[in-house]
Amino acid sequence: MTALTQAPDRGGPAQPLLEVTGLVKHFPIHGGLLGRQVATVRAVDGVSLTIRKGETLGIVGESGCGKSTTARLLMRLLDPDAGEMVFDGEQVGGTDQTGGVTLRDYRRQVQMVFQDSYASLNPRLTIEETIAFSPQVHGVSGREARERAHELLAAVGLAPAQFARRYPHEVSGGQRQRINIARALALQPRLVILDEPVSALDKSVEAQVLNLLVDLKEKFGLTYAFISHDLNVVQYISDRVLVMYLGQVAEQGPVEEIYERPAHPYTRALLASRPSMDPAKRRTAPPLTGDPPNPVNPPSGCRFRTRCTLAEDVCAQRVPVAAPLSAGHEAACHAVMPGSGHSAAPRIAA
Numbered sequence: 001m002t003a004l005t006q007a008p009d010r011g012g013p014a015q016p017l018l019e020v021t022g023l024v025k026h027f028p029i030h031g032g033l034l035g036r037q038v039a040t041v042r043a044v045d046g047v048s049l050t051i052r053k054g055e056t057l058g059i060v061g062e063s064g065c066g067k068s069t070t071a072r073l074l075m076r077l078l079d080p081d082a083g084e085m086v087f088d089g090e091q092v093g094g095t096d097q098t099g100g101v102t103l104r105d106y107r108r109q110v111q112m113v114f115q116d117s118y119a120s121l122n123p124r125l126t127i128e129e130t131i132a133f134s135p136q137v138h139g140v141s142g143r144e145a146r147e148r149a150h151e152l153l154a155a156v157g158l159a160p161a162q163f164a165r166r167y168p169h170e171v172s173g174g175q176r177q178r179i180n181i182a183r184a185l186a187l188q189p190r191l192v193i194l195d196e197p198v199s200a201l202d203k204s205v206e207a208q209v210l211n212l213l214v215d216l217k218e219k220f221g222l223t224y225a226f227i228s229h230d231l232n233v234v235q236y237i238s239d240r241v242l243v244m245y246l247g248q249v250a251e252q253g254p255v256e257e258i259y260e261r262p263a264h265p266y267t268r269a270l271l272a273s274r275p276s277m278d279p280a281k282r283r284t285a286p287p288l289t290g291d292p293p294n295p296v297n298p299p300s301g302c303r304f305r306t307r308c309t310l311a312e313d314v315c316a317q318r319v320p321v322a323a324p325l326s327a328g329h330e331a332a333c334h335a336v337m338p339g340s341g342h343s344a345a346p347r348i349a350a
């Protein structure tokens, strides 16, 4: 048995693997003849989250709410403007002097799978070369890296004898996404960030790839952050769910809590807007209307207030903080925050 088929001891499921506090990423917009900065897109604006060992954290929200920017920050493909990241108890971005995990080591332990399976593969490399590339960069011998590539091809359901020598354009979209997954696992990561990994696939292929991801997580002892705008897919795959709105966290909690007892009006509206065959799952709240505001100039106070049926004066005046609702479930909404001044808020006992 080789190292790849043996899941290393990664600790109990409740321990945090990645803890992120106050993550911020603003993009400057330049314009005019002199190319001066004319505006700032507040793509991610104070996101805090925890991904526990062995779990899948689903991240949902409408287009433009900052999911992909969050994914790139978690992967450290982008540098945050502010915020702290702690990976398995160690500060991310440390040096020999400061201690902590170096970015190079972090980027080995955290890998990413993107939506566009074709764009993320080099068309000039065979599938075997594609998967073996990163291990070789990290000092694994050519022979061992090729063996690892074949083992991973088999693990993602592609017969090595049939696929190893082919090029990305010679396989289907679903097979290409399997290759991307194999490539992401080649450095034996602990955390895999999946950014809309099944959104470009047909429904039947989508189900196969989702089941494959579930199997691989078990087999290799992985932890996932799963980003998607598809609430049904996120419900299927996640243990916990984080709902983003306009660069911030609206609500987070265990998957059953979020889907059965959503507290934030945004989560309720999102769920009411999703396509469902089950009438009981439809229209539990008014569905979403309109588009999210521009993240260059977000509304004051609660960012959702301009689309919220519960909005009151306090929602424009104060930024809501996350209110704890039940174990691990919290929502940033004045209407659920005891003593917030919102007419629907629980009263604080004297």
Ligand SMILES: Nc1ncnc2c1ncn2[C@@H]1O[C@H](COP(=O)(O)OP(=O)(O)OP(=O)(O)O)[C@@H](O)[C@H]1O
Pocket (backbone or CB within 6 Å): 027, 028, 041, 042, 043, 061, 062, 063, 064, 065, 066, 067, 068, 069, 070, 229, 295
């Ligand atoms: N490099 C960039 N420069 C300027 N603005 C950016 C940049 N990248 C993202 N944005 C903006 O940041 C906001 C968040 O974008 P992001 O792609 O993270 O959202 P998303 O939730 O992943 O959306 P989608 O589901 O459409 O991919 C958007 O308004 C987007 O236009």
